[in-house]
Amino acid sequence: MTNGYLGIAEHGLIGDLQTSALVATDGTIDWFCSPRFDSPSIFGSLLDSARGGHLSTRPPGDGYETKQLYFPDTAILITRFLTEDGVGEVIDFMPVASETPSADHRLVRVVRCVRGKIEFDFEMAPRFDYGRLAHEMTVSDDGATYRAGDTVLTLSLIRDPDQEQLAERLAPSDEGDLRLSLSLVEGQMRGVILETGGDPSPRVVPVAEAQRLFDDTVQFWQDWVGQSTYSGRWREQVQRSAITLKLLTYAPSGGLVAAPTAGLPEQLGGERNWDYRFTWVRDASFSVTTLMRLGYFSEAAAFGQWLKARVAEAAGSSTGPLNIMYRIDGDPNLSEEVLDGWEGYRGSFPVRIGNGAAGQLQLDIYGEAMEAIWKLDSAGFGIGQPGWLAITRILDWLAENWDQPEEGIWETRGGRKDFTYGRLMCWVAFDRGIRLATAHGRPAPLARWITERDRIYTQIMEKGWNTERRAFVQQYGEPVLDASLLKMAQVGFVSPYDPMWLDTLTAIEAELVSDSLVYRYDPDASPDGLRGSEGTFSLCTFLYVDALARSDRLDEARLTFEKMLTYGNHLGLYSEEIALTGEQLGNFPQAFTHLALIDAAITLDDRLNATASRSRRGR
Template identity: 40%
Template sequence: MSNIPIEDYGLLSDRHSAALVGRTGAVDWLCFPRFDSPAVFAALLDDRAGTWSIRPVGPFEVRRRYLDGTMVLRTEFHTPSGVLALTDALDTGRCTQVHRLGAEAAHLLIRHVHATEGSVELAVEFRPRPEYGLVRPQFTEHEGGLFARGGADLLALSTPLAHRRDEEGMSARAALRAGEELSFGLHWGPLGGAPPGLHGAGELRRRLRDTVESWRAWSREHEGYRGPWQDLVRHSGRVLQALSYQPTGAIVAAVTTSLPEEPGGTRNWDYRYSWVRDAAFSMDALWVAACPDEADEFFAFMKDAAATSWTGSRLQIMYGIGGEHDLSERELAHLGGWRGSRPVRVGNGAWRQPQLDVYGELLDTAARFAEQLDAADPALRLFLPGLADAAAGAWDTEDHGIWEIRGEPRHFLYSKLMCWVALDRALALADRLDAGERIGDWERARERVRAEILERGWNEEVGAFTQSFGSSALDASALMLPITGFLPATDPRVLRTLDAVAEGLTDSRGLVARYRTGPGVDGLAGAEGSFLLCTFWLAQAQALAGRVAAARETFSRAAGHRNDLGLLAEQVDPRSGLLGGNFPQAFSHIGLVNAAWAIARAEDTARSA
């Protein structure tokens, strides 16, 4: 069982895979060669499941940051005798006009230590446990390091230190004086493939420099947002880029599995897949934060991944990052879970759920990136109109909604709203997609959806739009009514809904819950924390309504829960204020970007009035 707070971790990414590094210099989560691969280090979920630690011997204080414009992490350990700087990165390869960021990733974790003041005694502990801790690899010595073999993974550890080795792994100590440096590398290779290499200090330092410059080159070319909280927005853009899978254009919801919505609870899910909703929202946020040029990659992924599932049936709500359809869920009974939160799950059973909102999210993103899309692409001209046809044909059926309720399907307001968005955006794209003959059908369907939402989504007794037709339950997703443009933010019904959410779903910290959990509400036991995305939605809707001061306050409360590296999890425990849920969470960074942008535009409007 692991007890380390989620906010203690920093993210590394090469746009293929990810690592989480704790404040004490321990890599407690690493998946090679993909985000969804079995973890090599999984101490995040169980102390016995593998780690790689580099830290001073004895007491120390920590200061850390990302190097400017990068996702390269620098941790400074301040000890009574000196200061040690640890720089960690997943090697992205060079980013050039030919090769996009991560295109030449080598599946190599680089760790560089440098004594900057005084002298520091260093301790290194290397205990890989492939396949989520199931495999205890065999170790063999080679000049310049050692190899670990076991299961489907071959690991090469480059180390300059003399070390002790046993069946658990490798450990070493060294004393460094000011100016002295050491470089380490962990290189992954597949069983039966090209073996991973051992790298000398010069090669590792060159690769580290290339990675720093590659991230900075991407950041220089993607500085789209200027306005309030500019540094936070641009950093969130880098985080979203770090959550994207370069080979296909997929975007993961988070890099972890089974970090719980409630400590010790059972609401523990695997988020290392590409939800249509989350990925589309990520592209929209990148449009604000970073002016991305990856829209073509994203839509190529979506139309190819969905090519056999959307025609004549429903679009899946998520896919594997390589386009896989079957994401069957299973439990890892050998892992104790973060703070005893079990079961630990891999895969996600929600892939089978019908969720009607996905059509709207994809078409909304397509409309935003219309100029970047190849309108002459026959597959795209078939795919996008097909999404609108699917929304027109299915909007009046029940589904499981945006929050993936694991109970009975219902007529969720948000699902109907996004079917309206699908039809509205398809109409805007019709000429570009040469779909003029569909305009009449889409217009009629759009008006039917709109009428149903206005008649059945509004609850006069509650004084708000509610979670589902005929329900009295509040749901933060109703805040999307003004955000999508379905109704003006100044509409009296919208304003009353904003007030109802602020009063009925907000905790003592000023953070917004998705909805109120309870017996029979969502088919799950236990509770959950307040949801950062929903809090940012409230700030965004308040800004659209002209309530700019309230929007700023709401934004600041949510953004104030980022960790010292600017990373946000999915939720916040309303009692302790600690982060909860998978981490870092794309949804939360999406919400931050969009809320900041809405506030900036509202302030510009107020100044020009």
């Protein structure tokens, strides 16, 4: 622990498909927003250890070790405490919420002694609305109620009615916090249930009822995991990534948040501290393809419905018919503000909520959206007439607007530029639109779309290729490399065996790859309008694996993939970036990284299997 903060990687994720919480390896819940991912925090000590609020449960003193694991094939997190007198467990989970928006959410924390005897000190210290809203606490024999503005949080005790009363050991503080001490012997189980939006009166929850909630939650997750069609070499890692993506889904809309956190730094002490609790068109689009590759067609369809709704309602603005990101319910209002009272994770100020990048022009999103729609159509999820009309309006707009500077995929704040990746994905947008129109005989200005697609191709070959670098580059007229271009072969713009592509792959390897880890670009060579540096991007490393595999550099791809797996945390979770020291940085866990992990694993599996099959036939 450094200055009151555990490492970002020292956390696990639980959730109910409408919101989530982070649980640290010391038994502290230090990030929890309710009723939605993007709601104000109730626990936020992850971003300010003194002001943020937390729920902690641990043995007294420091004479213990901790271990953390997920209950197999679930999102139920177990934190184990090993002491001289015995072994105890803290079991955290959230019963899955309904698929309609709800203010009623439950967070269950069960504590039990599994060997010998053990004591637990429990502290409940909520801080509502990012610590800006004071609360009142009412304590009873059965728990406590917290009121802050319109928010009501209820804490109910888990115990059997015939067990000893705990009220005399519930110790409220002047700050509106609550402390509780528990002494358990082998086989005993106690705990608490936190509930928002439900009955404000706490009650005693029998142990048997808590056990039923646990069993039901296990059943839900194991049934869901059982739908996966993946049976490759990296089943455990792929499965955990799939569960993580499911946890980051807002079930009522099908939207996928980029991460459940806000403000975690890309550089310790730096200013690259963004709010990721929103749905990017890019991430949602990629998730469609990834989940279909795993056999999760209903989830892919749900994300597709979210995407189709954004396409259908596209009204047009100064940055085009689609915004780059939305709130999970489709609201485009993401105004950015700074939490002035919070110090930030390990002093990384400012802490931002909302996201000012929402108003940027990023042309690549049209290609990613059209790729997802095309994949959904290929899987049998058809496009109705209103949807097709919306698509034609968007592509007609793109025909007029693709050839202009933009902010790009990395959301730089250094001004608009002619980014090659943006042009590449505009090519994808027209190409997929043409395929859809011709496959179904849909009315479309095909001649114009074909002309624009071909113009983009020619332009990229002439301006995106740098003859001195022998590589496709980040932006026209500059020699900077960019890892986003690792998708060129994946989307079919070039063959994975094309000499120009192989030269690009070699150049990226020489300049952006550091012992398997991949940087997005060199910020010193391409200023992005922000101070400080950043680590390697976990997403880009998995894109690199995918690109190597497609070009039949299988030994390198497999070694890179296996090395990257060692940078995941103890639960197989990844934040956005990895520092020079191997420390995870940025918002956690990041959906984009887990999407790319799944894609890389499937592509690598397929190529390895194909090579093995050819080898057997050769014998």
